[in-house]
Amino acid sequence: SQQGEEDPQALSIQEGENATMNCSYKTSINNLQWYRQNSGRGLVHLILIRSNEREKHSGRLRVTLDTSKKSSSLLITASRAADTASYFCATTEGYSTLTFGKGTMLLVSP
Amino acid sequence: ETGVTQSPTHLIKTRGQQVTLRCSSQSGHNTVSWYQQALGQGPQFIFQYYREEENGRGNFPPRFSGLQFPNYSSELNVNALELDDSALYLCASSANTVNTEAFFGQGTRLTVV
Numbered sequence: 001s002q003q004g005e006e007d008p009q010a011l012s013i014q015e016g017e018n019a020t021m022n023c024s025y026k027t028s029i030n031n032l033q034w035y036r037q038n039s040g041r042g043l044v045h046l047i048l049i050r051s052n053e054r055e056k057h058s059g060r061l062r063v064t065l066d067t068s069k070k071s072s073s074l075l076i077t078a079s080r081a082a083d084t085a086s087y088f089c090a091t092t093e094g095y096s097t098l099t100f101g102k103g104t105m106l107l108v109s110p
Numbered sequence: 111e112t113g114v115t116q117s118p119t120h121l122i123k124t125r126g127q128q129v130t131l132r133c134s135s136q137s138g139h140n141t142v143s144w145y146q147q148a149l150g151q152g153p154q155f156i157f158q159y160y161r162e163e164e165n166g167r168g169n170f171p172p173r174f175s176g177l178q179f180p181n182y183s184s185e186l187n188v189n190a191l192e193l194d195d196s197a198l199y200l201c202a203s204s205a206n207t208v209n210t211e212a213f214f215g216q217g218t219r220l221t222v223v
Contacts (some may be wrong), residue, residue: 033211040198042216043115059117074123096141096204096212097166100152 006089006104014109019076021104023089024069030092032065032072037086037103046074047088079108113137116215123191131218132188134202141165142184143212146202153200159184162205179211183206188220196222202203 003104025032035043049056049065051073056063062075072102076083086105090098115137123129126181128209135142141160155168159178182203186197198219202212 035214037221038147040147041218042200043202043214045211045213048211064173087205093143096206097143097155097158098145098153098202098212100145102150102152 007100008085008104010105010107011101012107012109013079014075016077017108018062018086019079019083019089019106019108021071021074021089021106023074023101025072025091025099025101026070027071027091027093032063033074033090033092033098034061034063034074035088035090035100037088039085052110054079066068076106081108081110113172114201114215116199116218118218118222120219123220124223125191125193127191128153128187128189129191129220131199131201131220133186133203133215134181134183135201135203136213139203139205139213140182141204141206142178142182143202143204144184144186145202146170146209147198147200147217148165150163150195156186158166191222193222196220 033048034046060077065072086103088103090100115134128158137193140197143158144156148154157167160164175187198217200217201215
């Protein structure tokens with residue numbers, strides 16, 4: 001079963017614009033991670049935020065976590081065509097087993 | 111490159127057959143997890159191996175089985191293949207500690223006809 005639900009399911013923007021994706025989950029977690037997937041291939045880890053953290057940055061990525069609302073958001077600033085991919089949030093309750101959402105498909109047009 | 115390699119990259123099997131997928135974990139990682147990703151869906155957890163023992167299992171039938179070897183590489187075996195087993199199978203390696211990221215291989219695309 002899916003733990004997280006990403007919103008929106010699909011997002012289309014122009015290069016240079018910001019992209020925001022949201023994720024909601026159901027149970028208490030140790031951490032929440034965001035992954036990127038190009039064209040149905042392997043997943044690339046983007047960022048991990050722990051349950052006691054509220055915000056984290058990595059380059060053009062900004063992730064927030066609100067454990068009271070059981071939600072997270074991923075912001076990609078100044079998007080590029082190369083950011084076109086599917087983005088997944090995944091939660092961890094134990095050590096390293098990940099429970100994924102269904103993903104957001106991001107299309108960045110030149 | 112994550113250092114996690116999977117083989118083969120693509121595979122076509124007939125319903126009822128058996129298949130073995132392979133994964134080599136990243137150096138220093140003792141935990142391997144397998145995920146099934148159907149088209150348009152997020153990955154679903156199949157099972158995890160830690161130091162050659164099964165360390166957790168998702169909602170998959172017993173015909174999905176696995177092994178982990180002393181070098182921490184792993185196999186996923188699926189018996190009596192069904193059409194719905196067609197999916198991308200992903201292997202992830204990690205250290206068995208809290209708050210650690212998982213590194214994924216490129217996956218094996220299995221098609222059952």
